[in-house]
Amino acid sequence: MKRIYAKEDVCIGCHLCEIHCQVEHSSSRNIIKTFKTEQPPPPRIMVQEEGPVSFALQCRHCPEPYCAYACIAGAIYQDQATGEVIQDREKCIGCWTCVLSCTKGAIRPDVRGPRKAAKCDLCPGREVPACVEMCPNDALYILEEDP
Amino acid sequence: MATKKFDYLIVGNSAGGIGCVEGIRRAGQKGSIAVVSDEDCHTYARPLITHLIEGDVEMKGMDFRPRNFYGSFGVEPFLGYRAEGLDLEKRSVRLRPTNGGTRHTLRFDRLLIATGGKPFIPPMAGLDLDGVTPMITLKQSLDVRGRLGRVRRAVVLGAGLIGTKTAEALAHRVESVSMVELADRILSPVTDPVSSAMATESFRNNGVEVLLNTTIEEVRGDARGRVKEVKLKDGSVLPCDLLVIAIGVRPRTELAEEGGVALVSMKLGGGIEVDVKMRTSAEGVYACGDCAHAHDFVTGGMRLLPLWPNAYIGGRIAGLNMAGAEHSHRWATNMNSVDFFGFPMVSAGFTLKPEKKGYEEIVRHEGGQYAKIVLKDDVIQGLIMAGHVDRAGIYLGLMREKVKTTSFKEQLLTDEFAVVHLPAEVKERIKQPITEIE
Incomplete structure (x- = not known):
């Protein structure tokens, strides 16, 4: 499966990956509309900084996904073929059990409308996920790994 | 056969x-x-x-x-x-x-x-009346759903997880809801007094009457065998046409x-x-x-x-x-996560600081957001977050791995606290996917 990794030595903490993640998951998918006329969705990737160190982190699509094991709605599951950890947003009721279960802090509440958890979905429909494609420093890259 | x-x-x-x-x-x-x-x-x-x-x-x-x-x-x-x-x-x-x-x-x-x-059903007369039910099965939920048109006033006995979620649901559907709890606060096993009071406020703001330190003494029905009212310990009477018993399993x-x-x-x-x-x-x-x-x-x-x-x-x-493998279940503790009327709250482990040597708690309470961490010798033993729950899982992971927080304790409750603040070796491990169940 595709798994996204970050290179700490070239990440400058510009947060563009977050911006483009938000655009990709907005209703218009237009950067200006997303931030000017819509309520932008929460980024599903998070840039973290401490002094000179910075990197972006998103769902690791864990082979042992505790978020899926903990989900009280049956809304998170592992795709048997690809190993991706998939969230069925229709089924999610926003109880935040997955937020509490993810030791990476990679799932966050989306409270724009009906409450839903938000996590990286690897941008279905895109060849390359938006965060990876739009990073100006190539600080995010994809590794094809066994599930 | x-x-x-x-x-x-x-x-x-x-x-x-x-x-x-x-x-x-x-x-x-x-x-x-x-x-x-x-x-x-x-x-x-x-x-x-x-x-x-x-x-x-x-x-x-x-x-x-x-x-x-x-x-x-x-x-x-x-x-x-x-x-x-x-x-x-x-x-x-x-x-x-x-x-x-x-x-x-x-x-x-x-x-x-x-x-x-x-469900734990207390020994009490009147619990066999029509309109009195526990709430742990789909059938019980469908039964209540089916009678909503005839329910104006509901009473929920018990303010644990089932009771509170039932009261929240009913508040959306019926005219008045009263939640009756014997303890001095709602959700007592998974909260501390501050977080419980915040949750109580969200119930009251949404029209739910929260009655603490009391319980139902008697359930009374009408001539047709339907629940009519409950009498509380203090003598007051709550008319109701639905009574949900949720005092534990x-x-x-x-x-x-x-x-x-x-x-x-x-x-x-x-x-x-x-x-x-x-x-x-x-x-x-x-x-x-x-x-x-x-x-x-x-x-x-x-x-x-x-x-x-x-x-x-x-x-x-x-x-x-x-199936022949050798694994251990070491992923459980008293952990809960709920949302009431848009007010989120999570907790894990000790929600109150044990009165023993070596324990301390650190707290941040600003406006509608509350966070508390219970530590023992700088290892996290308990967590409450109310009003915001972002990245709660990082604390749970540190708690489970018994990571010493000494070098980053100051940052634990800051807005930006994240994986980057952890000691290098812990940070690198947490950045990797979890590949094995213990």
């Missing part, structure tokens, strides 16, 4: 039972599996039954797994059968149909008991007892005794979920933890082990 033999027999079709099926198949075992439940329906997300009343979830959203689950996992379901007469010599149980149908005897090689909990252990499977003492809650591999006292018999004890990674002891994630993971680990 038909007799059938299965390699794996699972009694329970909820979180634990489904986890067990998935664990067995994950271990690569192709043996035959039967799943038995006295509830005559597809596996459903039990904690969502109050949402069915609220109306934000419909029947389709209740399915815990897709409709083709049993078929695709090679499971023969026996839904609508009560398992009884566990015989460990013959390695068999009898199935009694709960809704018509034939009796069966099922023989097994390995057995999982995941029979869940039963007890382990459902009848099947285990019939077979002579050891239980823990009633003083410790009376559930089925298990080890961290989910094995009971009987060879080849496992148990998990609300009917059994579980290992608490904070206290290190075994206790009842009637929580959905504990049931699922316990069942999954039982399944892996029943």
